[in-house]
Amino acid sequence: MxxxxxxxxxxxxxxxxxxxxxxxxxxxxxxxxxxxxxxxxxxxxxxxxxxxxxxxxxxxxxxxxxxxxxxxxxxxxxxxxxxxxxxxxxxxxxxxxxxxxxxxxxxxxxxxxxxxxxxxxxxxxxxxxxxxxxxAMQRHILHPLPLLTDDVLVNGVYEPVQEDRLVGGDIYDVVDSAWGTRVLIGDVQGKGLAAVGAAFAVIGAFREAAHREPTLTALVDALDASVVRHNSYAEQTGDDERFVTALIICVDAGPEAQVVNCGHIPPRLVHDGAVTTPALDSGVPLGLAELAAEPTTVDWFDFPPGSTLVLTTDGLTETRAADGTFYPVDERLMKQLDVSPTELPRALHEDARSFAGDGRRHDDVAVLTVRRSPRQ
Known part of the structure; x- marks a missing residue:
């Protein structure tokens, strides 16, 4: 909890x-x-x-x-x-x-x-x-932000591409487990109600398995199994199968963070006035583990006190200007270093909309900041 x-x-x-x-x-x-x-x-x-x-x-x-x-x-x-x-x-x-x-x-x-x-x-x-x-359903499906644990402060922006819907294909969650704070951000393939169904399956599995599984590899295996089960039900009803790109991070009292990248956009680390991208292995998306040649692996990277992780979905990174140029996340992030971590997600999102120019969103957007809590 x-x-x-x-x-x-x-x-x-x-x-x-x-x-x-x-x-x-x-x-x-x-x-x-x-x-x-x-x-x-x-x-x-x-x-x-x-x-x-x-x-x-x-x-x-x-x-x-x-x-x-x-x-x-x-x-x-x-x-x-x-x-x-x-x-x-x-x-x-x-x-x-x-x-x-x-x-x-x-x-x-x-x-x-x-x-x-x-x-x-x-x-x-x-x-x-x-x-x-x-x-009320959204508050139970996607916890309101910000969320504070003993390890991190998580804030963010979440906006489905269809404004009349409160939940889209992008997902996130935070669980304060016995092994540290576990953070999930993901993106379901496709759009529509079928994508929302897969999103529900992953979030439900994450909340249960994050408290049960002591390792991130076992947690990811449980999430993959939930997507496979969802796809089997979808096939019976004539819906398309879905896969889910995801990033699962665990932060505890140690100076490093653990992460498993399931085909998702890697995080950005903001620390001491610099923006870096940790070198991570990229595995296959959830639901496709059977196709992977290698087993799930956990990466470690330095996450010192006072630093901030920026997690996004492709709704931000694939934002395009009128000339087709993609939104330069790292470059724009460097210009936002004076913004507080709690305000940074909104600032990035608004900057991306200004960059696009037409004001229209073409995909769901989720931007999270994970701020390492200073420890005495």
Whole structure:
């Protein structure tokens, strides 16, 4: 279990997803302003009654922005104003049928607007419930960052390419085990719901095996077996098989870190104003161990106190500028050395989006920083 966890401030989902209705004072002021405008135009044009046709659509606009009570008020006000104007200010000898039709149309549109507002708010509440459920699932699937253990502080940025999804094909996790803090970052082949299913399989296996297996090689074998099992289920349902590139790192009280690279992007080490890439053997992705000519091996590299590891997926490294140039991670990372480790993932991600120019993401993005905790 994580020893101490720093949580992000909670943000109410309705402030993010629901349409924020105007205040009652703003509603009254807006209605009076529109009514005054219609009245003024009517006086200037000499056809006041017929300009009321503009006013009767006011409840329809309110139904898309206001609460049900506010829409009822606007519909009632509009009906009252139109009726009084038709009865009191209509020119003598006018056609009463046209005036009655205008009043009836006002009442009908008001009633329809109130009903539409009620339906809109119902849909919004249902969407908020779904989003709340999805957010709760995400918190259990992908732990909120930052995460603090006795060995490291892990922070990061995670953004699926499809913004309406909370989980994509990129994965990460942190487990504080009896053998040190174990960090996983990975990337499932492909996109879509099938990729998400493989991501769930790997994360679940990591959380269980990281506490059970004393060695990284045994842990990786367990992760590979989980992908193989997932692929067997996928084959039965007609889905494509997937493999998963992954980097599994273990940090303990020693001066070095252990790592197994399963076909993933190697980490960058930031220390003493320099950025280096540890020399690592690259094995096969998870799910393809049977094709490997060599068994899984563990690499070691220096990870001194106060240094930071930067872990990424190819959503960052394969970001391209308009001319097709890939995002130069090492070069840009050198320019971000004055940024704190907790802010570095966001700074890199925003810099990559600026580098791409079009503002569009073409793949899931995960960027983690693993900061070695100083020890007394």
């Amino acid at each position: 994580i020893g101490t966890r720093r949580k992000r401030p909670a943000v109410a989902l309705d402030t993010l997803d629901a349409i924020e209705p105007p205040g009652n004072a703003e509603t009254v002021l807006g209605v009076l302003s529109v009514t005054l405008l219609v009245e003024l135009l009517g006086i200037l044009s000499g056809s006041e009654v017929w300009l009321l046709g503009l006013l009767i659509f006011l409840p329809s606009a309110a139904s898309a922005l206001c609460t049900v009570q506010q829409t009822k008020f606007i519909a009632a006000w509009t009906a009252l104003f139109v009726t009084v104007t038709v009865l009191v200010r209509a020119p003598a000898g006018g056609r009463w049928f046209d005036r009655a039709l205008l009043v009836l149309l006002t009442l009908a549109l008001g009633a329809v607007s109130v009903y539409a507002c009620h339906r809109r708010i119902g849909r919004e509440r249902e969407m908020l419930r779904l989003r709340s459920t999805a957010a």
